Amino acid sequence: MSIPIMQLKLHKLNMKLKEPFRTSFGTFQDKEFFITEVIDVKGNHGYGESVAFSSPWYTEETVKTSLHVMEDFLIPILKENEISHPDQVSELFQPIKRNNMAKSALEGAVWDLYAKRENQSLAKALGGEKNEIEVGVSIGIKPTVQELLDTIQESVDEGYKRIKIKIKPGWDLDILKAVRNKFPDLPMMADANSAYSLKDIGHLQKFDELDLMMIEQPLGSDDIVDHAKLQSELKTPICLDESIHSLETAKKAVELGSCKIINIKIGRVGGLTEAKKIHDFCMARNIAVWCGGMLESGVGRAHNIALTTLNQFVLPGDTAGSSKYWEKDIIKPEVVVENGIIQVPEQPGIGYEMDDTAMNEYVEWTKVFHF
Template sequence: MSIDIAHIQLRRMSMRLKHPFATSFGTIQDKDFFIIEAIDSAGRTGYGESVAFSSPWYTEETVETNLHMMQDFLIPLLKTNTLEHPDDISRLFAPIRRNNMAKAALEGAVWDLYAKQKGISLAAALGGTRSHVAVGVSIGIQPSTNALLAKIDQYVQAGYKRIKLKIKPGQDIEILTTVRNAFPNIMLMADANSAYTLEDTHHLQQLDELDLLMIEQPLAHDDIIDHATLQTAITTPICLDESIQSLTDVEKAHQLGSCRIINVKSGRVGGLSESKRIHDYCQKHHIPVWCGGMLESGIGRAHNIALASLPQFTLPGDISGSARYWEKDIINPEIVVQDGYVTVPDGPGIGVSIDETALNTYTTEIKSFSMDHKA
């Protein structure tokens, strides 16, 4: 039986983060993105979220390119084809090169709608096995070391299971050493967002004294060759993020020894179906995976929680509570962290209700597409 999709709406959103988020690339405070609504003939709505940023600093995609790809290429493909299962979408979209975040946004809405039509949770539809998932927190570059230590202490006291610090040349070893001395027992990792090269190998070898869980994406955003060279020179496990955009990338990175851990972001790899395939490969080859975050609203966060319920997500993900990011999220109840865990919703689909008032408040534009004339 095919998935019933009568309409798709692209709802452009603008939400202000509580606090600016600084990385080696720059600072973000206002989040511009799309909520995708896939609506069936019975009025049920599946929700997806685009995770591209306004500028192409993380990947080549932006909010504007997502809009272009969705309305001019991807939605027409959905309109003229029948889907038996959400896994069909990745094959349907395959002729469109890259643009993984645009693909994932639409696919996520269909996954949610599919689960609601089946009367099961998204986690169950994906094959999730956990009722709770451990969460970590990602802390942007802070104005001072004291401010950083205070923020870490705040999150440790709140029960977060892992602390991730953004680093860049000039703001790395000394800061990490200070943090490790102040918090000798926390699960600590560093995220470099491609800020280093192989010329920094000797410098990065100093990380081996700090008992880090991992260093995430230290070298070029599209590299798996130099990472393999670096991994042979350091004992700290390398985790790949931006370099992994498909299962094929995971297979090559594993064969080359480019990393020991994989960060899975549904938007980056093209959707939940490809995320599942990556998970299954990593489970077979005993590679730990964890769910990365992209400053999502509660809708994207609920998708991440469902994904992180799969069994090989053995490391805490970047799935912080709503209140850390937003004065008011667009879901009810908001995502809450308790003792370092979030509960996996067991209601149909993403398992959270949409706060329609908040959703409309943050909406700046709506584009609607009828899906009634399928071939």
């Protein structure tokens, strides 16, 4: 039975984070992105979200390139083909190289629509079994150590199960030591966003003293070879993020011994279908996975929640509550974290309603495509 899409809408939004978010590759506070919406003949609505940033810091994709690829290549493919299951979307998009975030934005909306048509939650449609998920929080680089410690204290008080701290050369070992001294038992990890090279092995080996859960993506964003060399010299597990953009790269990284943990981000790998394939492979190989965040609005967070219900997501992800980053989110109810736990919604699809008032406040324009 096909999924009869009648209309597709691209909504361009701009939302302001509560405070600037700093990483080793840049600082920003305004987040521009797309909400994708597909509507079937019965009036069901499915929603997805693009996660590319305005500048090509994280990957080569940007908000503008996502629009170009969706509008000129991917949406025409959806219009020309009949789809009976969301898994087909990634197959149809295969001839278009990379541009995974653009692909994911559209595929996610189809997944949500499919789940609603099947009258089941997106989590169940993906094969998830958890009713609740544990989550952590990602904390950007702060102007001072004291501000970082205060922010971590807030997150600890709120019950988050794990703290991720952004680092870069000059803001790393001493900072992490200060955190560890104040929070001796805190589950914490360091995220380098490719800020180091193999010349830093001696420096990175000192991180072994800090009892970190992992160091995320210390070396090049496309690298799996040097990470294997580094992992052989470290006791601390390496987690790969930017280097993993497909099942194929995940397999190669595991085979080489480049990492012991993989961060699965839906947008980075091209959508839920590919994310699930990577999860299944890691489960078979006993590689721990967790779901990373891209400062999503509630729609993207809802997709992350659904994915995290799969069994091999054994480490807390980055899906913090809406209020951690936004004054007002675009879904209702907003994503709420209680003592580091999110209850997985049972309603059909992503399990959250769109907040039309908030959408109207943030939407810059909408473009409609008729099928």
